[in-house]
Amino acid sequence: xxxxxxxxxxxxxxxxxEQHDEELFEQEGETHDETSQPSNEKPKKSVSFQVxxxxxxxxxxxxxxxxxxxxxxxxxxxxxxxxxxIINRQATINIGTIGHVAHGKSTVVRAISGVQxxxxxxxxxxxxxxxxxxxxxxxxKCPKCPEPDCYRSFxxxxxxxxxxxxxxxxxxxxxxxxxxxxxxxxxxxxMSTMLSGAAVMDAALLLIAGNEPCPQPQxxxxxxxxxxxxxxxxxxxxxxxxxxxxxSALDHQKSILKFIxxxxxxxxPIVPISAQLKYNIDAxxxxxxxxxxxxxxxxxxxxxxxxxRSFDVNKPGAEIRDLxxxxxxxSILNGVFKLGDEIEVRPGIVTKDKQGKIQCKPIFSKIxxxxxxxxxxxxxxPGGLIGVGTKVDPTLCRxxxxxxxxxxxxxxxxxxxxxxxxxxxxxxxxxxxxxxxSKQTKVRKLEPGEVLMVNIGSTxxxxxxxxxxxxxxxxxxxxxxCTEVNEKIALSRRIEKHWRLIGWATIKKxxxxxxxxx
Amino acid sequence: MTTDFHAFSDDKFPALTKNHIxxxxxxxxxxxxxxxxxxxxxxxxxxxxxxxxxxxxxxxEDGIKLKTNTENTFxxxxxxxxxxxxxxxxxxxxxxSIKFIDPKNEFPEVEDFINDCFNTKSQKLTPRLxxxxxxxxxxxxxxxxxxxxxxxxxxxxxxxxxxxxxxDLLYPYDDLKEKCETEKVNYDLILREWxxxxxxxxxxxxxxxxxxxxxxxxxxxxxxxxxLHEIKDEIRSTVDNFFEExxxxxxxxxxxxxxxxxxxxxxxxxKTQNLKVIDINPFTRSTEPLLFTWNELLxxxxxxxxxxxxxxxNNTKMSSRDHSENxxxxxxxxxxxxxxKLRELTYEWNRLLNKQLKEDDA
Numbered sequence: 001x002x003x004x005x006x007x008x009x010x011x012x013x014x015x016x017x018e019q020h021d022e023e024l025f026e027q028e029g030e031t032h033d034e035t036s037q038p039s040n041e042k043p044k045k046s047v048s049f050q051v052x053x054x055x056x057x058x059x060x061x062x063x064x065x066x067x068x069x070x071x072x073x074x075x076x077x078x079x080x081x082x083x084x085x086i087i088n089r090q091a092t093i094n095i096g097t098i099g100h101v102a103h104g105k106s107t108v109v110r111a112i113s114g115v116q117x118x119x120x121x122x123x124x125x126x127x128x129x130x131x132x133x134x135x136x137x138x139x140x141k142c143p144k145c146p147e148p149d150c151y152r153s154f155x156x157x158x159x160x161x162x163x164x165x166x167x168x169x170x171x172x173x174x175x176x177x178x179x180x181x182x183x184x185x186x187x188x189x190x191m192s193t194m195l196s197g198a199a200v201m202d203a204a205l206l207l208i209a210g211n212e213p214c215p216q217p218q219x220x221x222x223x224x225x226x227x228x229x230x231x232x233x234x235x236x237x238x239x240x241x242x243x244x245x246x247x248s249a250l251d252h253q254k255s256i257l258k259f260i261x262x263x264x265x266x267x268x269p270i271v272p273i274s275a276q277l278k279y280n281i282d283a284x285x286x287x288x289x290x291x292x293x294x295x296x297x298x299x300x301x302x303x304x305x306x307x308x309r310s311f312d313v314n315k316p317g318a319e320i321r322d323l324x325x326x327x328x329x330x331s332i333l334n335g336v337f338k339l340g341d342e343i344e345v346r347p348g349i350v351t352k353d354k355q356g357k358i359q360c361k362p363i364f365s366k367i368x369x370x371x372x373x374x375x376x377x378x379x380x381x382p383g384g385l386i387g388v389g390t391k392v393d394p395t396l397c398r399x400x401x402x403x404x405x406x407x408x409x410x411x412x413x414x415x416x417x418x419x420x421x422x423x424x425x426x427x428x429x430x431x432x433x434x435x436x437x438s439k440q441t442k443v444r445k446l447e448p449g450e451v452l453m454v455n456i457g458s459t460x461x462x463x464x465x466x467x468x469x470x471x472x473x474x475x476x477x478x479x480x481x482c483t484e485v486n487e488k489i490a491l492s493r494r495i496e497k498h499w500r501l502i503g504w505a506t507i508k509k510x511x512x513x514x515x516x517x518x
Numbered sequence: 519m520t521t522d523f524h525a526f527s528d529d530k531f532p533a534l535t536k537n538h539i540x541x542x543x544x545x546x547x548x549x550x551x552x553x554x555x556x557x558x559x560x561x562x563x564x565x566x567x568x569x570x571x572x573x574x575x576x577x578x579e580d581g582i583k584l585k586t587n588t589e590n591t592f593x594x595x596x597x598x599x600x601x602x603x604x605x606x607x608x609x610x611x612x613x614x615s616i617k618f619i620d621p622k623n624e625f626p627e628v629e630d631f632i633n634d635c636f637n638t639k640s641q642k643l644t645p646r647l648x649x650x651x652x653x654x655x656x657x658x659x660x661x662x663x664x665x666x667x668x669x670x671x672x673x674x675x676x677x678x679x680x681x682x683x684x685x686d687l688l689y690p691y692d693d694l695k696e697k698c699e700t701e702k703v704n705y706d707l708i709l710r711e712w713x714x715x716x717x718x719x720x721x722x723x724x725x726x727x728x729x730x731x732x733x734x735x736x737x738x739x740x741x742x743x744x745x746l747h748e749i750k751d752e753i754r755s756t757v758d759n760f761f762e763e764x765x766x767x768x769x770x771x772x773x774x775x776x777x778x779x780x781x782x783x784x785x786x787x788x789k790t791q792n793l794k795v796i797d798i799n800p801f802t803r804s805t806e807p808l809l810f811t812w813n814e815l816l817x818x819x820x821x822x823x824x825x826x827x828x829x830x831x832n833n834t835k836m837s838s839r840d841h842s843e844n845x846x847x848x849x850x851x852x853x854x855x856x857x858x859k860l861r862e863l864t865y866e867w868n869r870l871l872n873k874q875l876k877e878d879d880a
Contacts, residue, residue, distance in 0.1 A: 427870070462657075
C-alpha cells in the first residue's frame with residue numbers, strides 16, 4: 001500500500017504513528033531544516049503482512065469484548081456520565097487544552113488520545129484559520145496493576161477490555177472515563193462563555209514547558225484565560241521534562257507551585273511529562289480520573305443541540321429511493337437524543353415574501369443515526385461533538401445551511417425572535433486601541449437606522465436599530481434568531497474595516513415570529 | 519498528518535507580479551474564457567465595471583447606515599411589545615454622526631445596475647468583487663447561510679459586512695514585494711446567477727505551477743464524502759483533460775512556462791458532464807492551500823509522476839464553523855489568540871457588568 005509521503009492520514013498501525021512522532025520530533029526541534037522532507041526511509045510492507053495485521057487486530061478487538069451495542073431503551077434516570085453504556089462509545093467530559101502551541105499542545109493531546117487534533121498552517125499564511133478540532137480519548141484502568149501504571153488511554157473506538165500492556169500482567173483494562181479534548185480558548189467558546197457566564201468546558205489541562213523558566217510570560221495570561229472560561233478544575237502539565245535534569249525539574253515544579261498560589265489554579269496537581277516520549281502519560285490519566293469531578297448532567301430534561309455544521313452525504317445523482325437524509329453536527333447542551341426521536345429544527349427554512357416580510361418554516365424530522373467520531377450510537381448525551389443523521393431533505397443541509405440553528409424535541413424549542421427590546425451598555429472606547437484621546441476610538445451612541453452585528457449565544461445576526469431611549473433600544477434582526485428573554489447579547493459595529501465590540505445588552509422583550517406550519 | 523507550523527521563506531513561490539494578480543481579477547479571466555467561446559465552463563455573470571469612487575468609499579466607511587426602502591419588515595402591525603413608541607426617540611445631537619446613505623443619490627448607476635439585474639436577468643444572484651466573494655458575511659442575511667441575495671439592499675449589506683471584501687479593497691497586492699497603490703485599481707461588481715443544486719462535494723481546488731498541476735484539494739475540507747474515494751480517479755482524469763486540452767491552450771497563450779501559475783477552483787460533476795470554473799486565484803500565500811500547506815506544495819519532488827489529490831476527512835472533529843472568525847467582534851478573535859488581549863477584554867467586560875448591576879440596584 002502506497003503511503004502518502006507527508007503521512008496525511010493517521011493509520012491505526014502503531015508502528016506508523018511511532019515513526020511519525022520521530023518526524024514530528026525533528027520538526028519541533030529548533031533547527032529544523034525545512035527542505036528535508038521524509039522520503040524513502042519508510043519500510044515497505046508486504047501485502048500479506050498487512051492482512052495478517054488486520055486479522056490480528058480484529059481478533060484482539062473481539063477478545064477484548066469489542067464495542068457492545070448500546071441498549072435499546074435504557075432508563076435514563078439510572079444513567080450517569082460514567083455509565084459503561086455511555087462511555088464505551090461516547091465522551092462525556094469536555095476538557096479544554098490551554099497553553100502555547102510551541103510548548104507541544106497538540107503533541108500532548110495526541111499522546112493521550114492517539115488522534116492528531118489540530119492541523120496547523122504555516123504561520124505566515126493569511127487568515128490563519130486555525131482549525132480547531134475535537135479529539136476523544138478513552139481512559140482505562142487495569143484492576144491488577146498498581147497506580148499510576150494501571151492507567152492507560154486509547155482512541156475512542158478501542159475495544160472495551162484490551163489486554164493490559166504492563167509486562168507480566170494478564171489483566172484486562174476497564175473503561176473508567178471517556179473525555180473530549182478541545183483546543184482553548186477559541187473564539188466561539190470565548191464568545192459563548194462571556195455571554196452565558198457559564199463554563200463550556202468541564203476542566204482544563206494547562207501546559208507549561210519545563211525547559212523554560214516559570215513563570216513564562218504567557219503563563220499568567222493562560223491562568224487568566226482559565227479564570228475567564230470559568231474552569232474550576234485544572235491539571236498542570238510540566239512538559240518536556242526529558243530535556244531537563246531531575247533536579248532542575250523539581251526546582252521548576254517549585255516555581256510553578258509558588259506561582260499558582262492564590263490563583264484560580266491554586267492546589268492544582270502538577271504532572272511532569274514528556275509528551276514527545278509519552279513519558280508519564282499514565283499519571284495524566286490518573287489525574288483526569290481523580291481530579292476532575294464527574295460533571296452533573298440531567299438526562300431527563302428536553303434535549304437541545306446547536307448546529308455547528310451540516311452536510312449532505314449522498315452521491316450526486318443517487319436514486320431518490322437510495323437518498324439518505326441530511327446530517328447535522330453539534331454539541332448537545334442538554335438532555336439525550338435517541339434514534340427515532342421526533343425532532344424540530346428552528347428557525348428552519350427562512351424566506352422573504354413578496355412584501356419583504358420574513359417567514360420561517362421549522363423543519364420537522366426524525367433521528368435515523370447518531371455518531372461520535374467513528375462510533376455509532378443509539379443515544380447521545382452532552383460531551384464532544386455529535387453527528388445527527390436525520391430524514392431532512394439533504395439539499396437543505398448542504399454546505400452548512402443549518403449552521404446556527406437549534407435542534408430539539410418537537411414542540412420544545414425556544415421562540416424565534418425578529419425584533420428585540422434591549423437594555424444596553426456601551427463601552428466608552430474601543431478595546432485594544434491606544435487610548436491617546438483620539439476621536440476615532442470613542443464609541444458613538446446607537447443611532448436609529450444603523451445596522452449592527454449581534455452575537456446571540458453562538459450565532460451572529462445583523463440588527464437594525466429601530467429606536468433608542470436612554471439605555472433601552474429596539475432592534476430589528478436581519479435574520480431571525482432563537483433566543484429567550486434575559487439572554488445576554490454582544491453588540492458590534494463596523495469600525496475601521498472590522499466588526500468591533502461596542503457593548504452588550506440584555507434582551508428584555510421581543511416579538512416572536514409565528515412559524516409557518518410545515 | 520504533520521504538524522507544520524514553521525514559517526518558510528517566500529522564495530519558493532514563483533515570482534509574483536502585479537500582472538499575475540490582475541489577471542486573476544474575475545472580469546479578466548471571465549471575459550477571456552467568454553472570448554474563447556468557453557462560456558459553457560463559466561457561471562453566467564453580470565458585471566458592472568469601474569465602480570464609482572462613492573461606492574468604494576461607502577463600502578470602506580465606518581458603520582452601516584443605509585436608507586432602507588423596505589421599512590419595518592417584521593412588525594408592521596405588532597408594536598405592542600414595547601411600552602414606548604418610536605416618536606420618543608432620543609434625537610441624535612452628535613454633530614459628527616454619520617449621514618445616511620441613499621443609494622439612489624450616492625451611486626445611482628450601481629443601484630440601477632443591481633435592480634436591473636434582479637428585474638430582467640435573474641431573481642437569485644450572488645455578489646462578489648474582483649477577487650473575493652463575501653462568504654464570511656452570509657449570516658447578515660436570513661437565507662440559511664447561502665450567498666443568495668434578492669434585493670440591492672441585500673447586496674449592500676453583504677458586501678459591507680464582509681472582511682473578505684475589505685481584503686480586496688485594501689490589500690489585494692499585499693503579497694507583492696514592491697508595494698502597489700490600491701487607489702488606481704478598477705473595481706467591478708459581479709452578480710452571478712445562482713445555480714440550484716450545486717453540490718459542495720464536487721468543488722475542487724487545483725494548484726497549477728509552471729503549466730502543470732501540482733496538487734488538488736477538496737474545497738469542503740471538513741467533510742468526508744465516502745463516494746469521492748470511488749470516483750477520485752475519474753475526477754482526476756476529467757480535470758487533467760480539461761486542463762490539458764482546453765484550459766492551458768486558451769488561457770496561458772502569451773505566458774512563458776515560468777509564468778503559468780494559478781490556483782483554479784473547479785466544479786466537476788462527472789455524471790452530468792458539468793465542469794465549471796468557479797474562480798481563478800493568484801498563486802500566492804494569500805490563497806488558502808486547504809488540505810495542503812504551501813510548504814508541502816512547493817517543496818515536493820519536482821518530477822513527481824502523479825500529483826496528490828487530497829480529500830476531506832473527520833466528520834466530527836472540526837469544532838469551529840467555517841469563516842466563524844469573522845462572525846465575532848475582532849476583540850474576541852484577538853483575545854482567543856493573544857492572552858494579553860484576553861485579559862483586557864475580561865477587565866472591561868467585568869467593569870460593564872458591575873456597572874449594570876449597580877444600576878439595577880439603584
